[in-house]
Amino acid sequence: ETGVTQTPRHLVMGMTNKKSLKCEQHLGHNAMYWYKQSAKKPLELMFVYNLKEQTENNSVPSRFSPECPNSSHLFLHLHTLQPEDSALYLCASSQGLASGALTDTQYFGPGTRLTVL
């Protein structure tokens, strides 16, 4: 596959469950991102990783735990979620800003539609 892939595409979980979302990028990028897309709200940044190191956490509750084992893979571990966490979770990747780079374009995966019961 090419581009950015996400699994699963759909997930239904109870508030006491533990589950993980997976993202893989096949573009040779250095930076990866998690975004949350809720109904009637702008896409919200959750986390940024560059070369496996977390560089940004946008005040995300600890029930969301990211993991980036290498530059190609990004996980989002979920536990004790709330119904208001139901949303589309999008992963993106980009080359990352190198010295003197003028631009950095993000490419998005299809998302995981999460429903918390």
Place this chain on the structure above:
Amino acid sequence: AQSVSQHNHHVILSEAASLELGCNYSYGGTVNLFWYVQYPGQHLQLLLKYFSGDPLVKGIKGFEAEFIKSKFSFNLRKPSVQWSDTAEYFCAVSDMDTGRRALTFGSGTRLQVQP
């Protein structure tokens, strides 16, 4: 902090009509500007981007956008829309001065093109 405003939340047009979607951002420094499109059931795709040079940017599928720095705007245009342009359109900005890679998105504009 950066914020992005898309004033048109839902636009309904007939085929062949002209389109202009507004986008304004708040931060006045050096920015990269993007328009993404999300077709029904599909993932976000890059439509076009601006980072420097000619403020009139041409993208895929006949779309273009004009960066007007004095107005903090990056409006999307298409002279003649097609039914296949029905989608949600998102404006996004990244602040190059801070080196912050993440995008700040607008709330999106849902475009419905009627045949």
